Amino acid sequence: MSLRQIARDVGAWLDHRLGLSGPIIEAAEHPVPRSSASWWYVFGSAAFAVMVLQFITGLCLATVYAPSADRAWQSLLYLNYDQPLGWFIRAMHGWGSNFMIGLVCIHMAQVFLFGAYKYPRELTWVAGVVLLLATLGMAFTGQVLRFDQDAYWGLGIGAAIAGRTPFIGGRVVKMILGGPIIAGETLSRFFTLHVFVIPGLLIAFVGLHLFLVLRLGINEWPMPGRLVKRDTYLAQYHELVSKDGEPFFPFAAQKDLVFIGLIIAALVVTAAVMGPIGPNGEPDPAIIETVPRPDFFFLWLFSVFALLPPWTETFLMLTGPVAAIGLLFLVPFISGTGEKSYRRRPVSVMILVLSFMTIGILIYLGTYSPWSPHMEAWSSVPTPVDYVSGRTPLELQGAVLIQAKQCRNCHALGGQGGMRGPALDRTATRLTPDQIVRQIVQGGGNMPAYGRNLTPAEVNAIVAFLATMHPAHQPPARLAARPQRPEQTDASP
Amino acid sequence: MSEAVKPLQPSEATPEKPVSRRVFLLKLGILLNAIAAALFAVPVIGYLASPMRKFAWMSWISLGPLENFPESQTRLATYRNPYTKPWDGMTANIPCWVRREHGDNFRVFAINCTHLGCPVRWFPESELFMCPCHGGVFYSDGERASGPPPRALYQYSHKVENGQLWIKAGQLPTLGEPLA
Numbered sequence: 001m002s003l004r005q006i007a008r009d010v011g012a013w014l015d016h017r018l019g020l021s022g023p024i025i026e027a028a029e030h031p032v033p034r035s036s037a038s039w040w041y042v043f044g045s046a047a048f049a050v051m052v053l054q055f056i057t058g059l060c061l062a063t064v065y066a067p068s069a070d071r072a073w074q075s076l077l078y079l080n081y082d083q084p085l086g087w088f089i090r091a092m093h094g095w096g097s098n099f100m101i102g103l104v105c106i107h108m109a110q111v112f113l114f115g116a117y118k119y120p121r122e123l124t125w126v127a128g129v130v131l132l133l134a135t136l137g138m139a140f141t142g143q144v145l146r147f148d149q150d151a152y153w154g155l156g157i158g159a160a161i162a163g164r165t166p167f168i169g170g171r172v173v174k175m176i177l178g179g180p181i182i183a184g185e186t187l188s189r190f191f192t193l194h195v196f197v198i199p200g201l202l203i204a205f206v207g208l209h210l211f212l213v214l215r216l217g218i219n220e221w222p223m224p225g226r227l228v229k230r231d232t233y234l235a236q237y238h239e240l241v242s243k244d245g246e247p248f249f250p251f252a253a254q255k256d257l258v259f260i261g262l263i264i265a266a267l268v269v270t271a272a273v274m275g276p277i278g279p280n281g282e283p284d285p286a287i288i289e290t291v292p293r294p295d296f297f298f299l300w301l302f303s304v305f306a307l308l309p310p311w312t313e314t315f316l317m318l319t320g321p322v323a324a325i326g327l328l329f330l331v332p333f334i335s336g337t338g339e340k341s342y343r344r345r346p347v348s349v350m351i352l353v354l355s356f357m358t359i360g361i362l363i364y365l366g367t368y369s370p371w372s373p374h375m376e377a378w379s380s381v382p383t384p385v386d387y388v389s390g391r392t393p394l395e396l397q398g399a400v401l402i403q404a405k406q407c408r409n410c411h412a413l414g415g416q417g418g419m420r421g422p423a424l425d426r427t428a429t430r431l432t433p434d435q436i437v438r439q440i441v442q443g444g445g446n447m448p449a450y451g452r453n454l455t456p457a458e459v460n461a462i463v464a465f466l467a468t469m470h471p472a473h474q475p476p477a478r479l480a481a482r483p484q485r486p487e488q489t490d491a492s493p
Numbered sequence: 494m495s496e497a498v499k500p501l502q503p504s505e506a507t508p509e510k511p512v513s514r515r516v517f518l519l520k521l522g523i524l525l526n527a528i529a530a531a532l533f534a535v536p537v538i539g540y541l542a543s544p545m546r547k548f549a550w551m552s553w554i555s556l557g558p559l560e561n562f563p564e565s566q567t568r569l570a571t572y573r574n575p576y577t578k579p580w581d582g583m584t585a586n587i588p589c590w591v592r593r594e595h596g597d598n599f600r601v602f603a604i605n606c607t608h609l610g611c612p613v614r615w616f617p618e619s620e621l622f623m624c625p626c627h628g629g630v631f632y633s634d635g636e637r638a639s640g641p642p643p644r645a646l647y648q649y650s651h652k653v654e655n656g657q658l659w660i661k662a663g664q665l666p667t668l669g670e671p672l673a
Contacts, residue, residue, distance in 0.1 A: 070582025152584070153611055157626070160610035160667055169669020171545040180550040180664035181574050183581040284583040286571045288604060288612040291625040305609060306627040310641045314668075371628045371640075375614060406619040410628075420628050448630050448638030453620040 027214055028253075031245030033237075035221030037252035040114070042259035043107035048206065049260040050100045050267065054138075055199070057093040065145070067191040069184040069283070072147035076279045087276050094146075094277035095270045097139050099263065101297050104135050112331070112352055115340030116219035118228045122332035124212040129328045130205045134198050136297065141194035143295050147187055148279035153292030155182045157302075164314045182285075217241060218252070222340035230337060291375065299366035300359045306371040307362075370419035373409040377417040384414035391468065398465025401458055405450070421447060428470040432477050436463045550576050551663040551672075556601070558657055562593040567615045567633060570601075575663050589649065590615055590622070591658065592633060599658060602635050603647035603666045610667070613646065622646065647672050 001009075015021045064083055066075040079086035108128065111117055117125035144151045155177070162176055163169040178185030220240055246252070277295075281287060294302050308316055335348075342349050374381075388399050402408060402424070410420035417423075422430075431439065440459055443449035454462070470476050552575040562568055570591045577585040590602040590613075602622075604612045611626035621638060622631040629640035636645045649660035649672050666672045 068580045068582075069584045070580050153626075156605060156610035156665070159665055160605070160608070163667025163669035165669060169667060171669075173665065173667050173669060174544040175542060177544065177665065179544050180576055181585065181587065182665060183574070183584040184578050185544070186584075282583065284586060285604070285612070286569075286583070286586045286588045288569070288588060288614055290612065292611055302626075306641065308641075310643060313641065313643070369627075372625055373623045373628055373630070375623065375625050378616075378618075404618050406616045406621065406623075409616075409623065443638070446628075446639045448621055448632065450619070452632070 028249040029247035030214060030217075031241040032218045032248045032252050033220035033240050034244050034246050034251075036218045037246060037255060038221065039255055039259070040110055041218065041252065042256050043103050043110060045256040046260050046263045047100055047103035047107055049264065050096055050103060051202065051206070053264065053267070054093065054096045054100060057089050057096060058195070058199075060089045061093055062195060067145070067187060069147070069187045072145070072187060073279055073282045076146065076148075080276050088271060090276035091271035091274065092267065093142075095274060096267055097142055098296075099267050099270075100135055101139060103263070104132055108132060109352055109356070111219075112348065113342040114219060114222050115228070115342075115345070117332040118338070118340060119230055119233055119332075119336045121212070121216055121219065122336055124209060124216065125332045126329055127205050127209040127212065129325070131202065131209060132328075133325065134202045134205065137198045138194060138202070139295065139297050141190045141198065143298075144187070144190040145194055146278050147283050149281040149283060149287065149290045150278070150292050150294065152182060152283040152285060153290065154294050154298075155186060157292070157294075157305075161317050164317060218248075219340075222342070224339070224341040224343045226341075227339055228337045289375075291372075293366070293369075296363055296366075300362035303362040303366040303369075306369070307365075368419075372418070373406075373420055374418035375409060377408040378403050378406040381408060381413075381416040387413060387469070392464070394461050395465045395468055398461035398463070401454075401462050402465065405454065405458075405462075407462075410447075421445075424466060424469055426470055426474075427466045428468065428476040429474050430477055431466075432479055433463050433467050434479075435477075436466050551661050552576075553652075553659045554662050556589075556591060556658045556660060559593075559597075559653065562591050562599070562658065564593050564595050567592045567617065569615070572660070572662060587662065588612070589660070589662075590646075592635075597653045599651050599653070600635060601649040601651045601658075601660050603649065603672060605647065605666055606642060607637075607644045607646060607668065608640070608642040610665070643668065 011021075061079065064075060064079055064086065066072055076090070079090050081087070111125070111128065117128075144155060159173045159177060159182070162172045165172050174180060176186075176189070177183075178189045217237055220237065281290060293299065305313070305317070339345055383399055383403065388396060391399070402411075402413070407424075408417040410418040412419060412423040413425060415423075427436065437459060438444075439447065440454065440462060441449060441451040450459075467476060554572050554575050556570045556572055561570070568591050569588055571586050571588045574581075574585040574587050588604045590604065592600040592602065594600070602613075606613050606624040606626065606629045608624065608627055608629045611624050613622040613624045613629070613631065615622055620633045622633075622635075624630070624640065624642075627641050629642040630638040631642070631646050632638050634645075635648060637643075647666035649662055651658060651660045653659070661672070664670065664672075
């Protein structure tokens, strides 16, 4: 018997017991609309492929990673530097997470634009939203397992948000942390979520998602003017796939296969070139010289928390996510029928573009966080030479105090320094010396009052320096009610 | 093995007749399983939610001799959280800011910003606490100076005994459960 014959016999023997070949072939060859075998329909299967890779690299990492607060960070360093190819597996897992989030978001945007969530595919969308949340949940819990300073203070931010819950805030915090502080049981809880709970959810809902796609058929290419009606859609779809249908395999699957191959290759190259992500500093809360930032997929939320008006914050932090997620779930029930084509759904297109633009801009803002003091600016960024040449000793003293009193942490000079407050380069064109004194001593707007921390002589010196902060061609500000005093114009360089 | 072999099929079910004993057993089975599920679920939930129970997390702990804290200065102190496990490692080393005004007059601030819990940093030159996350700023007495924080810095209860500074510590302060 040839090898081929043996394989065929074993297959036949198995199929006699299992009886699965029929359903499998039926599923693989189920007819799909010719129009849906498009390059636009490849993102879901690519996200699935990356998820499978994540399971494999995750399993590999679990064989070495120590899910214990006192050892986790060291085991990550061991993975990066000692374990053969540990760096590559960590890089694949970390970048794989980014790829997966990207693919899931693109997939969701495509489904939204093509109206694929409409009747009868509402439940497919609902399962998809669960999968999006599970993917983001994996990303957040994974960031915690990368147990470094960002993970530690990220948990602190999560606890602070949970602690704002009315009445039971304190208890919710302890439930999340597994105890009164961020420590061993916190990591164990997030390990359980990341390795057991959410992957289980993912597998279950991917199963449901795929089952529904097979049962209800892949969405046809949306044609402007072809409306979805509850009583006629199913018959129309049936007619479409029987007249103009093709078997999913290989007709549509070939594009999926090509794209999956490209994505995996891109992921491998990215991982090999970029290397593993972190960990950064060890999770020692006593090291406070740290500037905690979440990974990019939560950076937009981090930005929102800085930019919301403080009085709305607690309310929006607690209700905003619930409302947003609820709205996502409700999409197919709000517009379950009617026009599918994005060409005839300007509001939907606008919602999508605005959402992506908002999140994109918030992420961009988060990368340089203009609302945060630049903690090292006072001791590390230079004073522009033009601002100190030819100045009086008093003005120079002011320039020194601007550094020494941490003014630069919030105020830039020559484009360097914090961006919390206005740059000081043209202060004299906006404020008179009296107004500068008032602003420094009493504070106001977002500025702390420095009256208690500066002597009158120090205030004098700073004001003398700031009074020189105007371009040569632009006179300093003056009170319109008062006649122009000669010393105010003489202060220009 | 030929293709003529029919796949194995379960034998056809016998037509159902209403049998009162069968209905009774079914109901009894459902009832027993509901009771068993409750018996099982209560301890499982109790186990997972055990951190939520009321427990004396807070206790007095020393920050060291008073000489470590010069008057009119703010110093970083670190204590080992009183409630800890061997595998907590460095995460149980909790920092705090100690301000000694004069004599035995102290203020002990939590490290966590009241906005979202990031570690505030003390700048002795400008006498301000600044937060690196969203720009919260506090004065030397812990009062909010600017930025999004909704309240002053959290303060530990403290006392001076046997020449040492003691604070009552043990849990991460949040708006839901501030320290004192």
